[in-house]
Amino acid sequence: MAQSCYDSFDFDPHSKYCGTCKYDPPRFFHRLGMSDRGYTLTRYLYATSNINLPNFFQKSTTNNNNIWSPHANWMGYVAVATDDHELRRLGRRDVVVAWRGTVTYLEWIHDLKDILRPAHFRDDPNVKIESGFFDLYTSKEKEQNCAFCSFSAREQVLAELRRIIHRFRGEDLSITITGHSLGAALALLSAYDVAEVKLNSGIPITVFSFGGPRVGNLRFKERCDELGVKVLRVVNVHDRVPTVPGIITNEKFQYQKYLEDAMSFPWSYAHVGVELGLDHTHSPFLKNTMDLRCAHNLEAHLHLLDGYHAKGEKFWLASKRDVALVNKSCDFLKPEYGVPPNWWQDEHKGMVRSGEGRWVVPERPRMEAHPADTAHHFEQVIKYAK
Template sequence: MKSMSSTIHQHLPLQSNSCRSTRKNSGIFAVAVEPHHNLMQNGAVRLAQKLSNLVHHHLETPIPNQVQYTDWSLLHKANEVIPVSSPKENVSTKWREIHGAMDYDNLLDPLHPWLRREIIKYGEFAQSTYDAFDFDSFSEYCGSCRYNRHNYFDKLGLGNTGYNVSKYFYAMSHVDVPQWLERSHLVDTWSKDSNWMGFIAVSDDQESQRIGRRDIVVSWRGTVAPSEWYEDLQRKLMPVGDGEVKVEYGFHHIYKSKGEFTRYNKTSASEQVMQELKRLVNLYRSKGEEVSLTITGHSLGGALALLNAHEAAVSIPDLPINVISFGAPRVGNVAFRDELHHLGVKTLRVVVKQDFVPRMPGVVLNESLKIFEELTGELDWIYTHVGAELRLCLNSSPYLKHGFNPAGFHHLETYLHLIDGYKSSKSTFRQNANRDIALVNKACGMLREELRIPECWYQFEHKGLVRNSHGRWVKPRRDLEDIPHNEESMPCFA
């Protein structure tokens, strides 16, 4: 066991080990966000360089230490006419490495551009589950997806991703997971027990050609503010199967719960996903195609992705499985980690150094006992992370505010922005990072004021109220096609 653990540690990129030592003594709220003056000056220089590139001039004179307000203003205007995405390369020759087959050796530091684009693609699938989710507790569809699966990507501005959604899945939980289930205040609702938890999508022919195989994606929705989990969940591990493998109690229940008298969880999320995965894998294998499975999720979604990967690896032999998680908490014990490794599940955990969610649950236990772990080897009751880590730092971006903002640090859009700008553990923010910076502020206020992007701007007009012909403000019915259906009675894609 010991040797296996050290093998896995070798897959971690170098910078993560150096960072790890700084984490040892920090409490959950003691994340230090010191003003890094040198970094900031670099930020100003990089920004001016970027500005210079944008307006097709080259800087000859030294940059003043302080960025002038008008520079930001110019940058903003120059940015507006630059496309947010560039043409996609054919990555088919290298797909197995990008999918983690070599445990990301030589791909993370510096970050390979092909891998960066793929990480962002899956990250945007994960982000879309937040953007599509109906959080409105006065809606009879609270907790569902606002759109049907056929127009899902179009409605969310992801129409050109080259994937089609094949199935939605739903989850419930028999145990009380704090602040997890979004529930309508109304009596007559689409479902009292379940929440929409994500989708399964499949690459179309063109995208499959570009990425070298038929790619099946499972995207698990997370939660936005999971801080309440910490207290309740940190000490509850439960066994999976007959062996030593144990995972966190709350995650397991969301993944596995079902109820005979529910409308959307007569089968569990696990069963819904696994049934569709088996169907799809059989379908494309029967056509002689190479098939891969990529499972993604942010926060809670990243934890569920790992449980899903474990089950898929056990149930579907010889399927290349890759988990790409963002800001995910720890899920299971060391035996769980080792079994995932045995099963060949390849995991890339994207982590922002200042985000405290990846330290949950078990943060106190693990941080304080790390010294014992080094002495004693694995303790099977300790939660542990699995796989390779891509470690990001908020200070690398010149666009982000300094200041303690734990929700902002954890937001997936913050992650995606930092990935887009990440070149290597030693270099500054990528100059030709063209992903729209405004997205960072969709649900937080992390962007510097000079960029003029309003905080928390992702909102619906009048919260969905419209004025009817009688002059009254009412909530219109949802379009029939976007009312949640019971998937079991619906025809499936492909």
């Protein structure tokens, strides 16, 4: 579900739809070959691109009067388990929030200012979050008259979760939040927020994070633990992104020293949850490369996760996940497997032939910006929190 955020996102700067999802919600899982997963997509999530992370957002280079939005980027979605078989398998109705990261471009990590600011989602000013992540999660652009930015990403996800929880009240529910890279930061931040405002109220909340950076200070980590937010951080030990912001090392002595410093200095960053460290050199399918984008790639993480069984155990693919997927957006597979690099793209890059015989970018259905009851549900979240 985290990978689907990449496979459905329009990265093409020549497209007037750059920065949005390529598929409309009713056909989202079908177009991605995920119709059998048992989930129904209920809402798309957006964030304003007018914040200080310029290398993360995608914008169209075409005429501004012709693009879908000059200020917004599609950031992910909310989905709920609706299939009877899936409900029986899980023993509950699961709600998923999936956040988009960035496929290969790592320049955004250089824009992190290493500035911690109070979250203020509750009353403790000592809970602090990296300022870029906070702005991405909480900013909106009402004055710009952008329908997609009239609510912040925070307001959107809290309102949608409240609507779903209210709709299925009385049932056993769970909330699962996932993301890769910067999307992993949003996943942790939103999970903390949901728990802090008590929106989950007895509903277990879990984060599956892939290649995520550190999000907040030690008090943020402690508060997540106190609130019962469960986090599994899947990382490639050769990936640099999980080491930012700040400096960390795998050496036990220095790591202990880091923790002691974090206890002494509340502005120090700290990871949350349990780490599952994977090593791409253990896979017989992957070549040696110094390309940091390969080490950070999400499909590579999923490949390593499929082949990992225990520390020191032999690497073998449990689900027979197609190794060709690794090269969707990078060049990581050994040449003998005959898979071209960066092969994932729409046929003809989305161009179709019109009735007049001309090749054009087809019009897409106008996406709903926000459901009409968004403000109501968010107000109810804040009212309950207070």
